[in-house]
Amino acid sequence: MYNIPGQTAPAPVQGAAATDAIPAAATGSARTVTEVLAQSQVQAVLADLEQGLVGLAPVKQRVRDIAALLVIDRLRQNQGLAAQAPSLHMCFTGNPGTGKTTVALRMAQILHRLGYVRKGHLVAVTRDDLVGQYIGHTAPKTKEVLKKAMGGVLFIDEAYYLYRPENERDYGQEAIEILLQVMENQRDDLVVILAGYKDRMDTFFSSNPGMSSRIAHHLDFPDYSVPELLQIAEQMLVELHYRFEPGDGAALEDACAAFEDYLQLRMRQPHFANARSVRNALDRARLRQASRLFREADKAHSAEDLSTLSAADIRASRVFASAGSA
Amino acid sequence: MMTNPTGRITQGQFSFLPDLSDDEIRLQIEYGLRKGYAWSVEYTDDPHPRNTYWEMYGMPMFDLQDAAGVMTELAECRKTFPQHYIRLMAFDSTRGIESITMSFIVNRPAHEPGFGLARQEMHNRTLRYTVHSYATDKPEGQRY
Numbered sequence: 001m002y003n004i005p006g007q008t009a010p011a012p013v014q015g016a017a018a019t020d021a022i023p024a025a026a027t028g029s030a031r032t033v034t035e036v037l038a039q040s041q042v043q044a045v046l047a048d049l050e051q052g053l054v055g056l057a058p059v060k061q062r063v064r065d066i067a068a069l070l071v072i073d074r075l076r077q078n079q080g081l082a083a084q085a086p087s088l089h090m091c092f093t094g095n096p097g098t099g100k101t102t103v104a105l106r107m108a109q110i111l112h113r114l115g116y117v118r119k120g121h122l123v124a125v126t127r128d129d130l131v132g133q134y135i136g137h138t139a140p141k142t143k144e145v146l147k148k149a150m151g152g153v154l155f156i157d158e159a160y161y162l163y164r165p166e167n168e169r170d171y172g173q174e175a176i177e178i179l180l181q182v183m184e185n186q187r188d189d190l191v192v193i194l195a196g197y198k199d200r201m202d203t204f205f206s207s208n209p210g211m212s213s214r215i216a217h218h219l220d221f222p223d224y225s226v227p228e229l230l231q232i233a234e235q236m237l238v239e240l241h242y243r244f245e246p247g248d249g250a251a252l253e254d255a256c257a258a259f260e261d262y263l264q265l266r267m268r269q270p271h272f273a274n275a276r277s278v279r280n281a282l283d284r285a286r287l288r289q290a291s292r293l294f295r296e297a298d299k300a301h302s303a304e305d306l307s308t309l310s311a312a313d314i315r316a317s318r319v320f321a322s323a324g325s326a
Numbered sequence: 327m328m329t330n331p332t333g334r335i336t337q338g339q340f341s342f343l344p345d346l347s348d349d350e351i352r353l354q355i356e357y358g359l360r361k362g363y364a365w366s367v368e369y370t371d372d373p374h375p376r377n378t379y380w381e382m383y384g385m386p387m388f389d390l391q392d393a394a395g396v397m398t399e400l401a402e403c404r405k406t407f408p409q410h411y412i413r414l415m416a417f418d419s420t421r422g423i424e425s426i427t428m429s430f431i432v433n434r435p436a437h438e439p440g441f442g443l444a445r446q447e448m449h450n451r452t453l454r455y456t457v458h459s460y461a462t463d464k465p466e467g468q469r470y
Contacts, residue, residue: 119391140384147399151392189394 030078036071042113049106053099054235055228062219063107070114087216088116088191089183091159091205093198094221097274100195101155103219107193108153117191119151127161130175138171142178150189159194160204176208183214224274226263233259233278237309242286245310253311259285262314265323281317288313334438335373338413339430348397351432355393355414358428363416364388365396369407371469373438374459383407386417400432409435409470435461435470 030036037043046067049060073086088111092100105122112120129145132138146154156162162179164170183192194201194211198220205212224232234256237243247254262281266272289309293301336342346354355365366386370377383403387395396414403412412433415426439460446454461469 118394121391144385144387147387147395148389148391150390150394150398186394186398189392189398 030075033071033075036074036114040071040074040113040115042067042071042110045106045109045113049103053102054231055224056099056103056221059099059103059219059221062217063103063110066107066217067110067114070111070116074114085116085188087187087214089215090191090193090217090219091201091215092193092195092219092221093201094195095197095223095274097276097278098221098223099275100221101157103221104153104155104193104195108191111153111191116188117152118189121149121152122155123149123152124155124157126157127172130156130162130179131171135171138174139178142175146178146182146190150186153191153193155193155195158196160196160200163204163208165207176211180210180214226260226267229263229274229278230256230260232275233282236279236282240282240286242282242307242309245308247311253315255309255311255314258311258314262317262319265319269319281314282309284317285309285313288316333440334434335375335411335431335440337373337375337431339428341431345434346430346432351400351414352393352397354428354430355396358416359390359393361416361418361427362420363418363427365390366415366417367396367399367403367412368415369403369410369412369433371407371410371435371466372459372462373411374441374462375457380411380413383412404433407433411435437470 030039046064049063053060069086090107092104094100101124104124108117108120108122111117123145125145130138130142132141162172162176164172179192182190192215194215196204205215234244244255244259245252247257259281263278266277266281286309292310292313293305332342334341340346358365364386367383368380369383370380383406384399387399390396400412400414410433411431413429413431416428418425418427441457441459444456444458446456448454
């Protein structure tokens with residue numbers, strides 16, 4: 001080890017530790033789709049996606065397609081066929097509350113199980129986290145976020161805000177350029193998912209053709225229908241250990257039906273944010289339920305009482321008042 | 327007697343081993359990240375053993391999940407300072423430790439001239455000794 005100057009140094013032994021440096025994806029020896037699925041446990045995530053999320057049929061189909069492509073790519077690689085890492089950057093478009101972040105989380109899990117990202121964490125950022133306030137602030141800020149996201153998925157919410165054409169000295173362009181460079185050169189370290197409204201993302205892509213060409217998968221999230229929103233509401237209530245009060249067909253109104261009426265009215269109002277609006281509406285109904293029970297100070301409440309949202313709790317919403325007066 | 331038998335300075339971890347390859351460096355970084363350490367990159371062209379504080383290359387990197395981020399930073403530092411000493415340091419923020427827990431050199435100049443022994447004549451024929459890096463005879467930036 002101590003080489004005396006003048007002697008030729010022995011070549012340092014390398015490679016021995018290097019081969020097991022990066023844990024190969026657990027799918028190294030698989031020859032069939034079943035084997036890849038079994039070894040990577042990606043099926044569990046897909047099933048979870050299928051059952052855990054209401055509606056979103058086109059999105060689920062696209063995620064399954066992408067997963068299938070990745071599984072086949074893995075098989076090709078095991079046979080020594082695959083030439084290059086596939087481009088996995090994605091764009092999720094859709095209105096607020098349609099599940100973009102949730103699907104991004106699942107996507108990170110799928111990519112991790114199949115070994116396309118090493119850690120599988122999701123870093124969610126917006127313009128503020130990437131773009132600085134003064135000259136020379138943007139590059140370190142963007143790079144820091146990128147470094148945190150490496151080995152996982154970088155989720156940029158409302159990505160179109162990065163590009164502000166009305167201000168030619170805006171630093172957003174700088175962030176976009178750094179992002180593009182990393183998206184191109186470190187494809188195996190990082191997967192970028194952009195998210196935002198459909199029309200504004202389209203404008204964003206038409207003014208940044210470099211970004212558009214580097215994104216392989218565009219997924220459009222449709223709005224939920226009323227039955228789907230009701231199903232989402234039921235799921236949320238089950239998680240919170242609440243339930244809608246069932247009606248008796250006469251004097252007592254079905255709380256679920258009241259909530260359906262609520263949704264019909266709410267959807268016509270501005271700023272309707274799909275599942276997020278449902279969650280907020282349920283939170284407010286819980287508030288009203290709590291104060292209703294609070295007023296009955298001397299009554300002993302059963303577990304049933306404490307977990308039941310009545311139609312009155314929902315009918316008290318401001319949405320009904322404004323619809324009635326209009 | 328030879329003062330510099332290996333022709334390399336030995337500071338921090340692994341410095342008696344052959345240079346770590348990039349994959350080996352990545353493994354060390356992963357180990358640190360698993361322990362929750364924050365990595366940082368530092369460089370210098372004055373490798374005196376008592377020169378504790380090297381120049382920082384960028385900020386320490388907190389909240390990283392994967393070694394790729396540190397490796398990117400290291401690649402940039404190597405590009406900027408190919409002939410400097412570069413080391414990686416891991417900071418453990420655990421209450422009561424709050425200190426550097428790992429540190430190793432990942433880049434060295436091609437030729438390391440080593441250190442000379444300097445003698446200072448004191449009163450009553452007393453001698454004081456110190457080490458002196460041959461490289462630092464030249465001004466900063468021209469040493470290696």
